Each structure stands twice: as structure tokens, then as C-alpha cells.
Amino acid sequence: MLALKELLGSKLKFSLIALIIGLVVSLTMLMSAMSEGLVTGMTGAKGTLAADALVFQGDTQLALERSLLTTADMETIRRTPGVREVYGVGHAMISVEAGGEVFDARVFGLGGRFDQLPIVAGSSGPPGPGEAIVDVTAEAEGLAVGDTVPLTPIDRELKIIAFTEGRRYVMTPAFYVDMVTWADLYVASALRGEVAEDSGGSPATQSASLEGGASIAAVDLTAGTTVDDLAAELEPAFEVTTPAEAAEAGNGMPVMVLAVNAIQVVSLLIGALVIGVFFYIMTLNKTGQIAAVKALGASDGYLYRQLLLQIIVLVSAAAFIGIALALGSGSSMPPTMAFDPQVGRWLISLAAVYLMALVGSLFSLRSILSIDPATALDRAEH
Amino acid sequence: MRMLEVRNISKHYGHGRTAVRALDDVSFSLEPGQLLAVLGPSGSGKTTLLSIIAGLLHPTEGEIVLGGRPIHLRSPREAAAFRRRYVGLVFQEHHLLPYLTARENLLLVPHLSGRITGRDRTRAKSLLAEFGLEERAGHRPAMLSGGERQRVAVARALMNEPEIMLVDEPTANLDTQHGNQVLELLRAQIHARAMTCVMVTHDTRMAEQADASLRLIDGRTAPTGA
Numbered sequence: 350m351l352a353l354k355e356l357l358g359s360k361l362k363f364s365l366i367a368l369i370i371g372l373v374v375s376l377t378m379l380m381s382a383m384s385e386g387l388v389t390g391m392t393g394a395k396g397t398l399a400a401d402a403l404v405f406q407g408d409t410q411l412a413l414e415r416s417l418l419t420t421a422d423m424e425t426i427r428r429t430p431g432v433r434e435v436y437g438v439g440h441a442m443i444s445v446e447a448g449g450e451v452f453d454a455r456v457f458g459l460g461g462r463f464d465q466l467p468i469v470a471g472s473s474g475p476p477g478p479g480e481a482i483v484d485v486t487a488e489a490e491g492l493a494v495g496d497t498v499p500l501t502p503i504d505r506e507l508k509i510i511a512f513t514e515g516r517r518y519v520m521t522p523a524f525y526v527d528m529v530t531w532a533d534l535y536v537a538s539a540l541r542g543e544v545a546e547d548s549g550g551s552p553a554t555q556s557a558s559l560e561g562g563a564s565i566a567a568v569d570l571t572a573g574t575t576v577d578d579l580a581a582e583l584e585p586a587f588e589v590t591t592p593a594e595a596a597e598a599g600n601g602m603p604v605m606v607l608a609v610n611a612i613q614v615v616s617l618l619i620g621a622l623v624i625g626v627f628f629y630i631m632t633l634n635k636t637g638q639i640a641a642v643k644a645l646g647a648s649d650g651y652l653y654r655q656l657l658l659q660i661i662v663l664v665s666a667a668a669f670i671g672i673a674l675a676l677g678s679g680s681s682m683p684p685t686m687a688f689d690p691q692v693g694r695w696l697i698s699l700a701a702v703y704l705m706a707l708v709g710s711l712f713s714l715r716s717i718l719s720i721d722p723a724t725a726l727d728r729a730e731h
Numbered sequence: 732m733r734m735l736e737v738r739n740i741s742k743h744y745g746h747g748r749t750a751v752r753a754l755d756d757v758s759f760s761l762e763p764g765q766l767l768a769v770l771g772p773s774g775s776g777k778t779t780l781l782s783i784i785a786g787l788l789h790p791t792e793g794e795i796v797l798g799g800r801p802i803h804l805r806s807p808r809e810a811a812a813f814r815r816r817y818v819g820l821v822f823q824e825h826h827l828l829p830y831l832t833a834r835e836n837l838l839l840v841p842h843l844s845g846r847i848t849g850r851d852r853t854r855a856k857s858l859l860a861e862f863g864l865e866e867r868a869g870h871r872p873a874m875l876s877g878g879e880r881q882r883v884a885v886a887r888a889l890m891n892e893p894e895i896m897l898v899d900e901p902t903a904n905l906d907t908q909h910g911n912q913v914l915e916l917l918r919a920q921i922h923a924r925a926m927t928c929v930m931v932t933h934d935t936r937m938a939e940q941a942d943a944s945l946r947l948i949d950g951r952t953a954p955t956g957a
Binding site: 350351354355357358359637638641642643644645646647648651721722723725726 | 778781782785787788808811812814815820822823824826828829830831835839840842843844871899
């Protein structure tokens with residue numbers, strides 16, 4: 350009764366408190382979503398590859414850019430015990446021209462497994478030679494389904510047949526092509542469009558030599574086989590890992606992930622501290638009232654239950670405000686902005702906020718227990 | 732209703748040379764329907780006496796007896812239950828909860844005892860009427876005058892039909908007219924309901940209207956008029 354009556358009786362005060370806590374909640378949510386967005390933008394295309402394991406060339410420290418597997422390598426992997434299915438994944442760096450501007454992008458060749466790409470616009474069929482399914486963030490660069498975009502300076506073109514989502518790499522949109530197109534683009538971009546005299550032939554000849562090869566191999570394992578089993582078979586000639594672990598390797602990702610986690614933890618701690626201190630101060634401000642109610646016969650347990658009820662109502666209102674603000678801010682951000690709200694992470698943030706409010710309430714409980722009801726009568730007189 | 736006896740109550744703080752004797756061997760007894768005024772300068776032990784009777788403080792020595800049964804050796808939980816059932820407290824600062832209306836402040840007392848019944852609502856309404864606050868029942872303390880607040884505080888103390896009323900400077904923050912009004916209402920209730928009442932006051936004119944008076948100086952009983 351008292352807790353809710355007090356909330357209703359001081360609507361402005363408690364609305365402002367809920368708003369401030371809501372802003373703190375929103376800050377932790379935004380930090381979480383932007384951190385996740387950064388990781389997704391850096392590694393989405395690699396981390397979401399549909400496979401139990403990824404196999405890289407040996408001594409590449411799981412760097413997609415440095416790995417190249419020959420046809421023989423792919424065959425070795427395919428014949429390894431415990432391997433159920435293998436498809437090649439090619440990677441190349443390209444520059445795309447759109448509306449007079451040039452932006453960087455990444456090409457991913459997929460050995461026929463285009464069904465793993467969520468299509469958000471355009472054709473759902475696999476791309477043919479010279480065609481691409483592109484991450485939807487490329488829309489912000491002025492590209493649309495049906496466009497044929499020139500690649501510079503390699504004198505190639507790709508026709509966009511569909512948009513997918515959540516598939517960026519190193520903050521650039523991924524262009525998914527078939528392996529023949531990938532091999533052509535890989536060689537062309539490696540040679541920057543030039544035919545090197547000592548390169549062993551024309552780009553066409555060299556790309557043909559990549560036939561059956563790939564940058565890395567995506568592997569599905571048979572039941573009962575683990576990634577460690579596969580690694581034991583293939584290392585040290587190859588490096589073996591899961592897509593999730595591969596996503597956090599290379600391109601300075603270990604340091605970035607560490608920094609991102611630290612940002613999230615620090616923002617949560619600051620938020621928690623603010624919330625805990627808020628409730629503690631609220632209790633201190635009510636010392637006189639609490640002493641009087643105790644003098645009238647209220648038990649400590651009753652007063653603590655009222656405090657908890659108030660905290661739950663306030664934090665719930667604050668959580669609602671915080672989520673609404675975070676989602677509102679997120680929806681107003683451009684698609685290229687790193688913002689990827691993860692339900693799991695947000696639930697963890699919310700749980701932490703409730704937990705810290707509870708911890709703050711324990712300090713308040715200590716304060717409630719220490720309030721002497723005799724002070725309601727006492728006027729520094731004995 | 733039962734007789735209240737205060738027997739040889741002492742309250743000491745600290746030990747040895749630094750010990751403070753807040754109360755020293757204070758005794759009195761009150762028949763039902765009697766109002767005792769406790770007079771004395773600041774620091775004489777008046778509030779300590781009220782706190783001990785209410786169970787908010789333990790006496791160092793002596794006993795408090797209500798109807799022949801000692802009531803002073805109680806745990807904080809038992810003392811709180813005792814206050815809810817048998818004691819009406821009126822503070823110098825009214826200590827009404829600012830977010831509750833006058834009626835809700837009265838209903839706080841049965842709420843703390845468990846739940847509010849229809850009888851409690853009827854009693855709150857009747858008390859507010861007796862104290863001339865019927866029209867102010869839905870107002871919060873901030874919207875009431877000083878006299879009205881103190882009348883609500885007295886009405887709240889009567890909600891649990893107490894056997895003992897403990898009243899701390901009920902008129903200290905009121906002008907003479909409102910002070911007399913509150914005291915008259917209090918006296919009428921005490922006599923009508925045969926409660927015992929201990930009222931701390933600085934005001935000798937208020938004390939003159941009591942059935943008995945007790946003067947404290949440095950924690951000891953002094954002859955009235957000292």
C-alpha cells in the first residue's frame with residue numbers, strides 16, 4: 350500500500366527518477382547494441398558461415414585474407430575422417446563504383462551454399478556468373494537490386510540480383526558470388542587489373558588454376574566428430590576452428606572484442622552504481638518518515654518489502670523507457686552504423702540493472718534497520 | 732482499560748565517569764481516564780520517559796506495568812506489536828505521511844496490523860468527524876493547516892483504540908487557540924474512552940488542564956512547582 354501510494358502521490362518526482370534510470374538503462378542498451386554492431390560489422394560474413402568448422406591454410410592465424418587452399422588441399426580436407434560435406438569459401442577485396450563514388454567491399458565466393466543467406470529483397474535463386482547477392486547496407490551507397498556495378502580498377506562488373514542482411518566484413522558490405530566469378534575477381538584484384546609478365550600467364554589463366562580451390566573450406570562434420578577431432582587430423586598443415594572463433598580472430602578482433610566487452614562492463618557498472626545510489630539516497634531522505642512508521646509499529650520486514658516493491662515498479666518503468674529510447678535511437682541510425690541489438694545481451698543488461706537495484710536496496714535495508722524509531726520522538730533530549 | 736504503573740525507572744547512557752543518567756528512579760501510576768502532564772526543561776528526560784513506556788527504549792532499571800503485567804522486557808518485534816495494539820503515539824512533529832490523505836493516514840494504523848476492515852473505515856470516518864475533519868478527509872497534510880494536521884495526528888493515535896496514549900508536545904507548534912482546541916479534544920477522548928495518557932509539555936497552562944503532573948529535572952522527579 351505505502352509503496353504504491355508514495356509512487357502515485359509523488360508522480361513528478363518518481364517519473365523523473367524513472368526517466369533518469371531509464372536513460373542509464375538506455376545507455377547500457379545502446380552501448381551493448383553498438384558494441385555488437387561493431388563486431389557484426391567487422392565479422393558478420395565470416396561468423397555466420399553455415400558450417401561446423403572452417404579450415405584455413407596453415408600459419409595464417411585464421412586470417413581470411415592470407416589463406417588460400419588449392420584443389421589438392423580441398424581434396425585432402427574432403428577425405429579426412431569425420432568430414433561429411435565440404436564447400437569452398439573464397440574471399441577477395443574489391444572497390445565498387447556507385448554514383449561517381451568508390452567504396453570498398455568484400456567478395457565472398459560460396460561453393461553453391463547460397464541458401465544460408467537471408468534474402469531481404471530480390472531473387473532468392475543462386476547468383477550466376479557475374480551476378481551477386483549483396484549485403485543490404487550497400488543500399489546506403491546508392492546500390493539497388495538490378496544494378497550492374499563496375500569494379501575498379503579491375504575492369505569487371507557485377508549485377509546485383511538480391512540483398513541479404515547481417516553480412517558485412519571489416520565494416521564493408523559483402524558481395525556473394527559463385528566460385529568461378531570469385532576466382533576471376535581474386536586474381537584480377539590481386540594483379541590490380543595488370544597482366545604481369547612474370548606471373549605465369551594472363552589473369553584468365555591464373556584464375557583457371559584456382560578452379561576447385563578456395564580461400565578457406567567450410568566443413569560439416571559427421572555425428573560424433575568434433576572440431577578438435579578434425580584439427581587433430583589436419584593441423585599443422587591447416588588451421589581449424591569454428592565460425593564463431595574465426596570471427597574473433599584476425600583484423601585486430603581479439604583486441605576489439607576485449608575493448609567492446611570492457612565498454613559494456615564499465616557502462617553496466619556505472620549504470621548499476623547510479624541506480625544503487627539512487628535508492629540508497631531515497632531511503633536516507635525518508636529517515637524521519639521511516640522512524641515514525643516504525644514507532645507506530647511497522648516491522649523492518651514490512652518496510653523492506655515496501656522498498657522492494659517500489660524498486661521493482663521503478664526499475665520496470667525505467668526498463669520500458671530505456672528499451673524504447675534505445676530502439677528509437679537505433680531506428681534513427683543509418684544502416685551502415687554499427688547497431689545490432691541482441692535480445693540475449695539486453696536481457697543480461699536488464700538482469701544486471703535489477704540485480705544492482707537489489708544490491709542498492711540491501712544498502713537501503715541496512716539503513717532501514719539502523720533507523721531507531723525512538724528518533725521519531727527524540728529531539729536530542731534525554 | 733487497565734492501570735499504568737511506572738516503577739523506579741532509570742535510564743543510563745555510558746559507563747563510569749562519563750555515564751549520563753537520563754532518568755533516575757522515576758515512579759508514578761495512572762488510573763484509566765487520567766491524563767498526566769510531564770513537565771521539565773529540555774534535557775530533563777521527558778522524551779526518554781515516553782520512549783521507555785512506548786517500548787522504543789529499554790530502561791536500565793525499573794519496570795513498566797500495565798494492568799499488573801510488566802510490559803518493558805520486550806524484543807523490538809514484540810514492542811512493535813505492543814504499540815500497534817495498545818499504544819497511541821502523538822509526535823511533536825505530526826509525522827503524517829505526506830503522500831497519504833488524512834483518512835489514509837488514519838487507516839495506516841490498521842494496515843500495519845494486517846488489513847483494513849470495514850469497521851476500520853467506519854472508525855476512521857467517525858474519528859475525523861469527531862475532530863471536525865470530515866471535510867478534510869481527502870486532503871493530504873500539505874493542504875491542511877497546522878492545527879488540522881495535529882488533530883489528524885491525534886485521531887490517528889486513537890485508531891487502534893489504545894489503552895495508553897503517549898503524547899509529545901502536542902501543542903508546541905500551534906497557536907494558543909488551536910493548542911487549546913487540540914488539548915480539549917484529547918482530554919475528551921481520554922475521559923470518554925478511559926485511556927491513560929502521558930503528555931510531555933513545556934507549557935504550564937497545558938499542564939494545569941491535566942489530571943496530574945510530574946516535573947522532571949536532570950532525570951529526577953522534582954516537586955511540582957519547582
